[in-house]
Amino acid sequence: MRQLTYDGVPIPGLNDLVRTAIRLHPAPGVPRPDESHIGGPLLWPSDEPWPECPVTWPPDPDASDDAWMGGHPLDGPVPVMVSAAQFFRDDFPELPFPEGTDVLQILFCPLEHNSPYHQGPAVRLVWRDSGEVGDIADPPPAPEGAEAAFLPKPCVFEPCSIDELPRLCDFPAETRAALGIPEGASEDPEGWPELDQYSKIGGWTAWSATDRVDLGCRECGEELRQTIALATEEHEVGCGCEVTEDDPVGWSFSRQGVLNIFTCPADVTHPVKVRID
Incomplete structure (x- = not known):
C-alpha cells in the first residue's frame, strides 16, 4: 500500500490505522435458516433450549459485560430472546x-x-458448528411488551468492502503527535475522511454521541475490538454502492444510532460489550 498522507504530508503509522470493513447493505428478503441474514429464522437445534435474556438481577456474567443497572427479577418469568442476525x-x-x-x-x-x-436491547452471541444441527427449532414469539423498534424485518445481505480510518478518539498517541493535534481536542482534523453510520463487520466505530470508555476485556484485560455494527439507517457514503432504502431493517437504536458489538481479540467467547452510539 502506498504511504497515506494528510494534507499532502506523509504521516508515520497512518497506513497501519486502515481497517477494511464489510458493509452489509441489508435488503428486504425471505432468508432461510441456513443463510446469513438479519431478522430471519436461526439455525437453532430443536433439542437446545431457546436462550433467555441475560439481564436478570443479578445478571448472567457469561453473556455480556455492560454493567446493567437492573434486570428481570429471577423470581418471575425471564423473557426469551429473539433472532437479530446470523452470519455464516x-x-x-x-x-x-x-x-x-x-x-x-x-x-x-x-x-x-x-x-x-x-x-436498548440486551444482546447475546452464539458461535456454533452448523454441522451439528439436526432438526431446526421453530422461533419463539416475541415476549410480551417487546419494543417494535428492536424487532427486525427479515433482510438478506448485499455486502461490499470499504477501507476506514478511525475517529479522533481512536487515534494512537503517535498519530495525534504527527498531526499536531493538541491535548484535549475532540474534533476530527479538518478534511479527515468521513466515518459514517451503516451496518458492517469490522472496521472502526463511528463514535458520535457516546464517549469511548471502558472497553477492556473483563476476563483478560485486552482492548475489545469493534466486530459488528447494526445501524438504524444505512447512509449512502464511502463505498460508492447505491442505497435504495435507508432503513430496510426497521429497527431503531437510541436516537437513530448504531448498536456496536465489541469482542475480545484474544478469545471471542469472553463476555462482549455493547455500545449504542
Whole structure:
C-alpha cells in the first residue's frame, strides 16, 4: 500500500490505522435458516433450549459485560430472546470464528434495558458448528411488551468492502503527535475522511454521541475490538454502492444510532460489550 498522507504530508503509522470493513447493505428478503441474514429464522437445534435474556438481577456474567443497572427479577418469568442476525463463515470469513464453529448467531431481548452507556436491547452471541444441527427449532414469539423498534424485518445481505480510518478518539498517541493535534481536542482534523453510520463487520466505530470508555476485556484485560455494527439507517457514503432504502431493517437504536458489538481479540467467547452510539 502506498504511504497515506494528510494534507499532502506523509504521516508515520497512518497506513497501519486502515481497517477494511464489510458493509452489509441489508435488503428486504425471505432468508432461510441456513443463510446469513438479519431478522430471519436461526439455525437453532430443536433439542437446545431457546436462550433467555441475560439481564436478570443479578445478571448472567457469561453473556455480556455492560454493567446493567437492573434486570428481570429471577423470581418471575425471564423473557426469551429473539433472532437479530446470523452470519455464516462461508459468507463472512472476516469474522473471528472460534475453531470448530462456522456460524455466528446474534439474539436480542427486545425490551428496553439500562446500562451506564446506553438504553436498548440486551444482546447475546452464539458461535456454533452448523454441522451439528439436526432438526431446526421453530422461533419463539416475541415476549410480551417487546419494543417494535428492536424487532427486525427479515433482510438478506448485499455486502461490499470499504477501507476506514478511525475517529479522533481512536487515534494512537503517535498519530495525534504527527498531526499536531493538541491535548484535549475532540474534533476530527479538518478534511479527515468521513466515518459514517451503516451496518458492517469490522472496521472502526463511528463514535458520535457516546464517549469511548471502558472497553477492556473483563476476563483478560485486552482492548475489545469493534466486530459488528447494526445501524438504524444505512447512509449512502464511502463505498460508492447505491442505497435504495435507508432503513430496510426497521429497527431503531437510541436516537437513530448504531448498536456496536465489541469482542475480545484474544478469545471471542469472553463476555462482549455493547455500545449504542
